[in-house]
Amino acid sequence: MLASCSSRSSPLLTRAMATQKPATGTVGTKKGSTVFPVGEPGPREVKGGGSPIKLLTNVEKLRLLTKAEKAGLLSAAEGFGLSLSAVEKLGLLSKAEELGILSAATDPGTPGALLGLSLVLLVAGPLCVYLVPEQYPWEVVLQVAVVAVAVLGGSAAFAASNFVSSLQRSN
Known part of the structure; x- marks a missing residue:
């Protein structure tokens, strides 16, 4: 039945079917760039052609760790047993990256979402x-x-939007 249907298809339909991209394959951007299999993680394109967001540089510019220390957040976290060595042992940063939290912080669409x-x-x-x-x-x-x-x-999402937006600003 499929063969009889495809033999009667219009030239427009045949052309549309021929230009469809396969579900699996590889994607490349420019000559000399790395090719990543479709569906697997890889570097993201930055919208607007700007430079990539440097998250740690912006954390340093905003002096977030100093502000957290002055607010007593680091002492409170250590009191609950969450020290840097505990973060490392528990693999919290790698888990955050698996969940896409760290990548979302550098995605320009995150504050709007x-x-x-x-x-x-x-x-x-x-x-x-x-x-x-x-x-x-x-x-x-x-x-x-x-x-x-x-x-x-809603309040938490609004605060997170403002926080991520200020992290992404490079000024």
Whole structure:
């Protein structure tokens, strides 16, 4: 049936099928560049043709570790057993990279995505209160739970958006 269908296909359909890229293969950008298999991790293209974001340089410029020390965050973390040696033993940095957290910090689209998420969450709370009736106690509990998650999550996403945005600025 497939053979009979393909023999009757229009030239436009045949051309479209011939130009489709295969699901697997390799991708390269310019002459002399490294080729990475499709679907496997590799360097990301920076949008806008700018230079890659230097995360540690920006952390140093913002003096984040000094601010964390003055705020007592490093002492508190060490009090909970989270020292640099514990981070190394637990493999937290490699786990963060596997989850894409460190790569997301250098992705130019991350601050916008986090800001969009925060706006959605901050609208979801009042929307839930408006749409869910208050006839039974469980409905009121549902409203309170959704509003709490929406406000906390929306605020955290908004703060994370601002934080990642300031990390990515190179000025």
